[in-house]
């Protein structure tokens with residue numbers, strides 16, 4: 001059986017792991033563990049109309065379908081719901097009308113919108129990967145030389161990709177994001193406007209976010225900075241009663257467009273990154289493309 005190493009146990013790494021584990025012996029390496037990077041703080045919003053104007057995202061249907069398939073797999077492995085399918089309410093107008101969007105007063109209900117309970121989803125997805133024989137190794141990979149015994153390597157290391165010399169050419173930017181967990185009556189569905197209020201898996205809590213910090217010196221959460229950035233967005237929704245937690249992560253985004261990066265770097269190495277703010281929409285779709293291309297090569 002071909003041996004594959006995946007660096008990163010976030011959305012991209014685990015989705016790739018699930019697809020590749022169907023045919024290969026996969027080991028996932030992560031310095032921290034499952035959801036150690038941006039995926040661990042992801043607020044869970046997935047819908048086809050992101051951005052200020054709410055334009056239809058590139059290949060959104062394929063992205064939604066691919067993620068929904070993995071949500072089902074995760075849910076089955078975990079034995080509990082890992083997402084809410086009650087739609088997402090967009091409080092701002094959309095640039096045009098769409099079949100899956102229903103006007104509700106001044107707002108728009110995006111029926112295809114899903115709130116993913118990302119940590120639960122990753123837990124379930126990892127269980128499904130383990131059932132296929134995948135292994136997790138909690139270790140930091142400093143260089144690809146350490147993985148010479150593997151037939152194929154996938155770098156899905158989030159903002160860690162830039163530490164690998166093979167990825168130095170990638171034209172990406174890093175954007176820090178912070179999200180607050182607040183005490184709030186359980187939401188029927190998540191709401192988006194300039195900011196968002198996302199439904200949580202835990203009753204009487206919600207996630208409020210997010211900051212887009214293009215200049216930052218530390219990846220750690222800073223409540224004061226988060227509140228400075230988020231206060232103007234809060235007016236759209238609520239005034240938080242109790243802030244229970246503040247989490248931070250770093251998004252990787254391509255320069256000049258919103259599409260993720262999937263590239264074969266050399267005959268045995270691939271990179272999957274630059275999910276930006278659309279990790280949930282694209283991780284499964286791109287992981288499937290990666291796995292198909294890699295298996296074609298392995299099968300000669």
Ligand SMILES: Cc1cc2nc3c(=O)[nH]c(=O)nc-3n(C[C@H](O)[C@H](O)[C@H](O)COP(=O)(O)OP(=O)(O)OC[C@H]3O[C@@H](n4cnc5c(N)ncnc54)[C@H](O)[C@@H]3O)c2cc1C
Pocket residue numbers: 007008009010011012013029030031032033034035036037038039040041042043044045046139140141142156157158159160161163176177178179209210211247248249250251272273274275276277278279280281
């Ligand atoms: C505050 C915030 C809110 C967000 N909300 C949403 C949302 O609502 N909807 C949405 O679709 N997207 C959202 N995103 C974006 C989404 O979280 C990311 O697009 C996605 O998580 C990226 O996944 P990834 O697997 O590429 O990277 P990551 O999740 O960052 O995973 C990379 C992993 O690699 C590991 N790693 C790195 N370097 C090494 C190394 N050298 N050796 C071993 N391990 C290594 C890290 O520990 C980490 O676990 C949000 C992001 C932030 C910051």
